[in-house]
Amino acid sequence: MLTVKMLKPYYIKADAKYIRVILAYQYFSILLNEKVYQFIPVEAKEIRINRKTYSVENIDAKFAFQKGKEIVYVTMAELISLPDFLNQLHAIIEPYYEQKKVEQEENESKITTAVIEDMEKENIRRMIDQALDNRDKDAFYKLVKLL
Known part of the structure; x- marks a missing residue:
């Protein structure tokens, strides 16, 4: 069973088209088969959200997680199928949605x-x-x- 234990951005970069949630060590971890795996920036390093559609753009991204010498890869498609991942991601980027609404x-x-x-x-x-x-x-x- 895969669950997201922690999702915190290293920083967030927003432009006219995208909101980019940049990830780094110790800011993103998952719980897989009752083991905690820490994110390592070997493959994908960001979550890219379209500002117009509010959807995740980089569905094909593959994230690497490590526990000791064991490395597992989880795709963005797998992550966005998890309600806890979507809830945490929404909480992170919600201020950027509101900023756009206020500007509008x-x-x-x-x-x-x-x-x-x-x-x-x-x-x-x-x-x-x-x-x-x-x-x-x-x-x-x-x-x-x-x-």
């Missing part, structure tokens, strides 16, 4: 504010036109100051 909300807010400002200026221009049509100098001068 901020961008939407900026766009909304810009649209409202443009609409207000267009409305003032229409009111200036109306003041000119009515030959209302006071209203015209007040509205021009608003632009």
Whole structure:
């Protein structure tokens, strides 16, 4: 029976496309047949998550684990089939999802504010036109100051 005993990133590297969870010695261990195996960075060294789909991209990656002189290899496909691995991975990368959501909300807010400002200026221009049509100098001068 394979279970993930510990999964901690050495560091996390995020860019526009991916969240990369970089692994190192003593930060990742599994329990296999009641024996604890420690991760060794011989084969794969990272977990790569797509920021748009939130799915693990490097499914074919093979991770090496060692206990004494014995080395076992576990594929990413095997690891993502384990609920405890997915739970720990989700807890690690969740702040990066939230950061993206906050950035998206901020961008939407900026766009909304810009649209409202443009609409207000267009409305003032229409009111200036109306003041000119009515030959209302006071209203015209007040509205021009608003632009």
